Amino acid sequence: MSSSTDSPTLTTETTQLSPQPDTETAKPTKKITLKSSDNQIFEVEESVAMEFATVKSFFEDSPSTDTVPLPNVTAKPLSQVIEFCKEQIKFKANPDEAQKKKYNAEFVTEKSDKDLVDMIPVANYLEIKDLLDVLNQAVADRIENKSVEYVRSFFGIDNDFTAEEEAALRREHAWAYEGVDED
Amino acid sequence: MTENRNKQAFPREMVGEAKVRREGLDLYSEKLMMLAFGGGKSGIGEGGVKIVGLVITEWKDIPMELLLRIVSLVDDRTMIMASGVCSGWRDAICSGLTHLCLSWCKNNMNNLVLSLAPKFTKLQTLVLRQDKPQLEDNAVETISSHCHDLQDLDLSKSLKLSDLSLYALAHGFPNLTKLNISGCTAFSDVSLEYLTEFCRKLKILNLCGCVKGATDRALQAIGRNCSQLQSLNLGWCENVGDVGVRSLAYGCPDLRTLDLCSCVCITGIFKIGDDSVIALANSCPHLGSLCLYYCRNITDRAMYSLVENRMKNKAAMWKSMAGRYGEEGLKSLNISQCTAITPPAVQALCDSFPALHTCFGRHSLVMSGCLNLTSVHCACVVQAHRTASYIPYPAH
Numbered sequence: 001m002s003s004s005t006d007s008p009t010l011t012t013e014t015t016q017l018s019p020q021p022d023t024e025t026a027k028p029t030k031k032i033t034l035k036s037s038d039n040q041i042f043e044v045e046e047s048v049a050m051e052f053a054t055v056k057s058f059f060e061d062s063p064s065t066d067t068v069p070l071p072n073v074t075a076k077p078l079s080q081v082i083e084f085c086k087e088q089i090k091f092k093a094n095p096d097e098a099q100k101k102k103y104n105a106e107f108v109t110e111k112s113d114k115d116l117v118d119m120i121p122v123a124n125y126l127e128i129k130d131l132l133d134v135l136n137q138a139v140a141d142r143i144e145n146k147s148v149e150y151v152r153s154f155f156g157i158d159n160d161f162t163a164e165e166e167a168a169l170r171r172e173h174a175w176a177y178e179g180v181d182e183d
Numbered sequence: 184m185t186e187n188r189n190k191q192a193f194p195r196e197m198v199g200e201a202k203v204r205r206e207g208l209d210l211y212s213e214k215l216m217m218l219a220f221g222g223g224k225s226g227i228g229e230g231g232v233k234i235v236g237l238v239i240t241e242w243k244d245i246p247m248e249l250l251l252r253i254v255s256l257v258d259d260r261t262m263i264m265a266s267g268v269c270s271g272w273r274d275a276i277c278s279g280l281t282h283l284c285l286s287w288c289k290n291n292m293n294n295l296v297l298s299l300a301p302k303f304t305k306l307q308t309l310v311l312r313q314d315k316p317q318l319e320d321n322a323v324e325t326i327s328s329h330c331h332d333l334q335d336l337d338l339s340k341s342l343k344l345s346d347l348s349l350y351a352l353a354h355g356f357p358n359l360t361k362l363n364i365s366g367c368t369a370f371s372d373v374s375l376e377y378l379t380e381f382c383r384k385l386k387i388l389n390l391c392g393c394v395k396g397a398t399d400r401a402l403q404a405i406g407r408n409c410s411q412l413q414s415l416n417l418g419w420c421e422n423v424g425d426v427g428v429r430s431l432a433y434g435c436p437d438l439r440t441l442d443l444c445s446c447v448c449i450t451g452i453f454k455i456g457d458d459s460v461i462a463l464a465n466s467c468p469h470l471g472s473l474c475l476y477y478c479r480n481i482t483d484r485a486m487y488s489l490v491e492n493r494m495k496n497k498a499a500m501w502k503s504m505a506g507r508y509g510e511e512g513l514k515s516l517n518i519s520q521c522t523a524i525t526p527p528a529v530q531a532l533c534d535s536f537p538a539l540h541t542c543f544g545r546h547s548l549v550m551s552g553c554l555n556l557t558s559v560h561c562a563c564v565v566q567a568h569r570t571a572s573y574i575p576y577p578a579h
Contacts, residue, residue: 117242124249132252140256148267155242157269169267172298175291176263 032059033067034082040075044082051085053127073125077118080111084131108138113154116142148173247275259284263299277302281332284310288317296322301329308335312363316342323348327355335361339389342367346374353381360384365391365416372396376404385409391418391442402427406434414440418474421447424454425462432462439469444476444517453480460485464492472515476549481521483528489513493535514538517549529559537562 032049034042050056055068070078084107091100108116116139123132143151148169152159161169254262254276262283266276280303285292292311296318300306309326311318318341326333333356338344341364349370352359359382364370375396379385388405390397397420405412412435417423423446432438441463446455455478463470465488475481493512513536518524529550533539539548540561550556 120249121245124246136253137256140253143265144257144261146261146264148264151265151268155268157243157272160243160269160271161267165270168298172295173264173267175295175298176260176288178290 031066034078035067035069036075036078037070037072038074040078042075042078042082044086047089048082048085051088051128053129054125070126073122074118077115077122080115080119081122081126081128081131085128088130104134108134111138113142117155243269243271245271245275247279250275251279254280258287260287263295266302273302278305281305281307283308286310286312289315290317292317293319293322297325300325304329305332306330307332309333310337311341312337312339313341316340319343320345320347320351324351327351331355332358334358337363338367339363340366342369345369346371349374349378353378357381358384361387363389364393364396365389365418366393367396368392368394370396372398372401372404375401379404379408383408384411386411387414388412389416390420391416392420394419394421398422399424399427399430403430406430406432408434410434411437413437413469416440416442417446418442418444419446421454425456425458428455428459429462432459432466436466437469438463438467440472441470442474443478444474447477447479453478456480457482457485457488461488464488468492468496469511471511471513473513474515474517475521476517477520479521479523481518482523483525486524486528486532490531490535512536512538515547518553519549520552522553522555524553524556526556526558529556533559533561 030046031043032046032055034044034049034055036042049068050059058068059065087103087107088100091103111119116135120132120135120139123135143154146154151157159166250265250272254265257265262276262280266273266280283299283303283306285295285299288295292313296311300322309330318338320343323338323344324347326336328351336352336356336359338348341348344367346369349364352362362382362385370393372395375390375393379401388409390401397417399422402417402423403426405415407430412431415431415435415438423443428443431441443455443459447453455475457480460473460475460481461484463473464485496511513532516532516536516539518529529548533541533548540546540563541548541550541559542561542563545561545563548559548561550559
C-alpha cells in the first residue's frame with residue numbers, strides 16, 4: 001500500500017491491490033483546535049469542525065489559523081456538540097436514515113433539561129442546522145402543555161412581569177387551559 | 184424590552200466599528216451585538232483571528248427568530264403560555280407570530296380573542312372555527328382594530344355573530360384574501376354586500392350555509408367588487424339563483440372553484456339552472472372544479488355549453504399559452520342527483536375534458552344517484568376495456 005506513494009510508476013497495479021478506502025484512512029487527517037471560553041482545548045478532525053458553519057467560514061476567511069477561540073462556549077455543551085457532529089459524519093459516509101433518526105432521538109433523550117438548554121445557543125451560534133433542529137424539537141416536546149412556572153425554571157428565566165401584567169396572563173392562561181390536565 | 188427593540192434596530196454597518204472598539208465593550212453592548220448577529224456569520228471578523236459575537240447566555244434574551252422556531256413546534260395553547268414566560272419572550276412572540284388557531288378552545292374563545300388580539304398584531308392567519316358557538320361581535324371588532332395584516336380569517340360556525348361583525352371586517356381588513364364564514368347564518372346580504380365593497384382582494388370565500396347572506400343580491404355585489412375571486416362555496420345557500428350566479432360569472436373571470444351543492448329552496452324550488460352553468464362556461468375559462476350536487480334543473484344544455492366552450496378555448500389557448508392547455512379546464516365535476524342529464528351529453532363532456540375520470544380511485548366526475556348515467560366512462564376505462572376484451576366501446 002505504501003508503495004503507491006513511494007513509486008508512482010506502479011499506480012495501475014497497486015490501485016487494483018489496495019482499494020480506495022484504505023488510502024483514505026492512511027492519509028493523516030488535519031486536526032483543528034477549538035478553545036472553549038473556560039480555556040479547554042478540543043482537538044477535532046477537520047471534517048468535524050467543518051460541520052460548524054461558523055467555524056467553516058472562519059477558516060475560509062483566515063485559512064492559516066489552526067486554533068479557533070470560541071468565547072462564551074463552555075466546555076460541556078461544546079463536547080456534546082462535537083460528539084453529535086462526529087456521529088453525523090459517519091452517517092454522511094454511510095447514509096442510513098433509520099439509524100440516524102434513532103441516534104438523534106437517543107442523543108436528546110438521554111440529555112438532561114439543562115444539557116439541552118445549554119446546547120441550543122451553542123448550536124445556534126456555531127450554525128449546526130441539523131443539531132439545532134433536533135434540539136428545538138426536543139425542547140418543544142418537553143415544554144408542550146406545561147405551566148408557565150415549569151417553563152421558567154426549565155430555561156432558568158425570572159418572571160419580570162408586574163403584578164398587574166401577571167394577573168392578566170393568569171386569566172388568559174386559565175381560559176386557554178380550562179379542561180386540560182395539570183402538568 | 185428596550186433590548187429587544189434594539190435587536191432589530193441595531194444596524195449591521197455598526198459591526199466594523201464595534202469590532203475596533205471591542206476591547207472597551209461593556210457587557211451591555213456585547214449583548215447588543217450578539218443579538219444583532221443572532222450568532223450568525225456576520226460575527227466573524229474578516230481576516231481577524233477572533234470570532235466576534237457571543238453566544239446567548241440568558242434565555243430571556245434569546246433571539247426572536249430562534250424562539251419563534253421553537254414555539255412553532257409546540258401547539259397554540261403552549262405558544263400562548265410561552266408568551267407569558269417573561270417580557271422578552273412576550274415581545275418576541277407578539278411581534279413575530281403570524282399564524283394562530285384557537286379552534287381548540289371550547290368555552291372561552293371570546294375572552295381569549297379579546298385578550299390576545301391587541302397583543303398579536305402581526306397575525307396574518309387566524310382560525311376561529313367553533314363547534315360550540317362562542318364568538319361574539321366584540322371579539323371580531325377587537326381583531327379588526329388591531330390585526331391589520333390579517334389576510335386569512337376563518338370564522339366558521341360563529342352562530343352568535345351579527346352583521347356588526349361583517350361591518351367591522353369591512354373596515355379592518357382591506358387586504359383580506361381568504362374568508363370563511365360558513366355556517367354563520369345570521370349575516371344578511373346587505374352586510375355581505377357592504378363587505379365586498381371594502382375587501383376587494385378576496386380570492387377565496389366560503390359562504391356555505393349562509394342562508395340569509397348568500398342571495399342573488401350578494402352575488403351581484405361579489406361580481407361587481409371582487410374581480411380577483413378564485414374560489415366560492417355556496418353550498419346549501421337556498422336563496423341563490425341563476426341571476427346571482429350569472430353576475431358572479433361575468434364579474435369574476437378568474438373563478439376556479441365553485442360549489443353550488445344543494446342550492447335548493449326548502450319549498451323544493453330549484454333556482455340554479457342551465458343559465459348559471461352556461462354563464463360560467465362562457466366567462467370563466469379557468470374553472471377547474473364545479474359542484475352541482477342536487478341541482479336538478481340542470482339539463483344537457485348546460486353540459487353541451489361546457490363542451491362548446493372547451494372547444495372554443497382550445498383554439499385560443501393553443502395560440503396564447505402553447506403547453507399550458509392541459510392544465511386548464513374542468514378537473515372535478517359533481518353532477519350527483521342531477522337526474523335530468525342524459526348519457527350522450529355527459530359522455531361528450533367526459534371526452535372533451537380528459538382530466539374528468541369515472542374510473543375507480545380517480546373519481547373526479549361524480550354522478551351518484553344518476554342511475555341512467557351508468558354507461559358513461561372516462562378514457563381510461565375505455566382503454567382498459569379494449570385491451571382486456573377487444574369489445575368495442577358501446578356508448579355512441
